[in-house]
Amino acid sequence: MDALNLTPAIAEIFLAGAATLLVLLAAFVEPEVQASRLMRKISIGALVVTGALTVSYGSVPGMAFGNLFMSSPFTVYMKLLVLAGASVVLLISRPHLKADNINKPEFALLILFSVLGMMVMISANDLMVLYMGLELQSLPLYVIAAMQRDSLRSSEAGLKYFLLGALSSGLLLYGLSLVYGFTGGTNYADIAGSLSGGASPGAVIGIVFMIAGIAFKISAAPFHMWTPDVYEGSPTIVTAFFAIAPKIAAMTLFLRMTYGMLGPVPESWQQVTIMLAVLSMVIGALGAIMQTELKRLMAYSSIAHMGYVLVGISSAIPSGISAVMVYLAIYVVSAIGVFGVILSLSREGVPVHRIADLKGFSRSHPMHAACMMIFMFSMAGIPPLGGFFGKWFAFLAAVEAGLVVLAVIGVLASVMGAFYYLRIVKMMYIDELENPLDVPSDSVNNLVIGISALIVALFIFLLGPLRDSIAATMPYIVFVLG
């Protein structure tokens, strides 16, 4: 094999080069506000070009950098989700950067670096690369969480995220070193080969530590405690980014780790993921009930969503993977939509995000309320909206794998979760309008909300093509051989 075949990694190389060059733009363009505006536009362009390069060079299954980097239709699918999420967040960020007092060129720049880290994570084929990608992804996130320096809560969110992130990195590293020690390799394929005879107790301990470290990143219970505080304290546009892109990347990493590297020994991780799934679904549903803040509510909602995704992973069968891929696609679209609505809420120019602020929302903003209702019904899993299909396929995979109890717990948790989604709909449509909110003027944001609502509402028509494209990626999920 060609030792240093760079072709599959051209998109990553381009993004790394673009981000490094854009550092210069941040340094030399004055004043800062103009640099910020320029940086945001160029960054969106860079992400789009990266997406095009990913599709054109990454779709051919292959390895780059001597087996450290793997590209296949599966990784392309996941990278496109990440890139789409990140570029939409950048697209709707313009008014909020100013309002939240984070209007600096570094915002878009750090998002670019973070996206690069996510792409590295998705394509990682080696424990060293896995760790590097994870750190490259996390470090910019810690910074943008704390970027609103005049706000105590933002600093607190950044610090909390940083400390718990460092802790999770420590757990992960410990697990990685144990797995390396007991299998004798850092490459996924080598580890899978060495584990094919069964995992030794030491390797199992390492695997559990690795899963715990990544569970922090996807905020699966019981490693979720940072999520509500960080989501609430960070500027809302940053929260939107947190809720969308890193989840996809960490989930893909999880998927490639469990199904690929640890594929020969599913019994060593299946129990752990089942535990994580049950706890995430239940804690996500119960924790959200008492919340009064929309952002905290979304944090618990995302914990629950990660639980449903973990149900698909726990099945340890191929249909579980396709369930996860469908679920993540819907999750990205509806999260973009919900955060678009949350971002548009303001009263007399001051952003508000209490649930009670939505009282009578349908009277003052009929279109926004209708879109929000679609997202809420979808997240609650009401057919024929998108969210229903995500849950349906995940539970179906669990039943197929014989995990009926897990599927039943999932359905029950989803019924509990429906309560707080429907409460928002009740507030918007039944409660009286008390204190009207501002009319959102940002047309880009309105457009994004509308398109997301359309996709979620008409998902039933997109399901066929999506499933076809997912089916095409299935043979390449684990490894590219040869």
Added chain:
Amino acid sequence: MISTLFFYLFAFMTVASGLMVITARNPVHAVFFLILSFFNSSGLFILMGAEFIAMLLVVVYVGAVAVLLLFVVMMLDINYQSMQEGFRRHLPLGLIIGAVLLIELVVLFSGPETTLGVAATSGERSNVALIGDVLYTDHIYVFQLAGLILLVAMIGAITLTMRHREGVKRQNIALQNARTREESVTVMQVESDVAPQSILPDETKSRKALR
């Protein structure tokens, strides 16, 4: 013979300065003894033929970690008297941890099948050259990623700490050099019976030009 002599020299100095780290009353002295013990252990590594680790020890631990420690010790006003107060209370815990470590070492060195040895040196080429061979070829991807992470750390630290404060006077040499006589000097006819302030050239304007 000579290398044995040096081994005992370095080993003795490492242990002695390690002891001084925990017994020194002045925390700054303790950090300096820590640095001394790092230097001596790097000497031990050189005797083993691991010159790359020896260099890393000096560069990373002496150059970065110990200096950082020194900064913290010198810049933060920590009350060391109060830190030493709980000594007696925490002594049992410390003794237990020390005993566990001691038992581990004894087991490690007395076990029958443990082969304690140093990996053989490659002979012709130094291990720095050998690491260089793979660092920039087989592991270029990971190496570059590490570089990007450091870049992000730098950008992040600057973003979070740099603040352009209003009203701070800074020297801008380019602006100073670009000044012309016309915009800085005003020739005026001073009338003898008017108070001096009112005839000065527009003060705020010239300040702005200077900035």
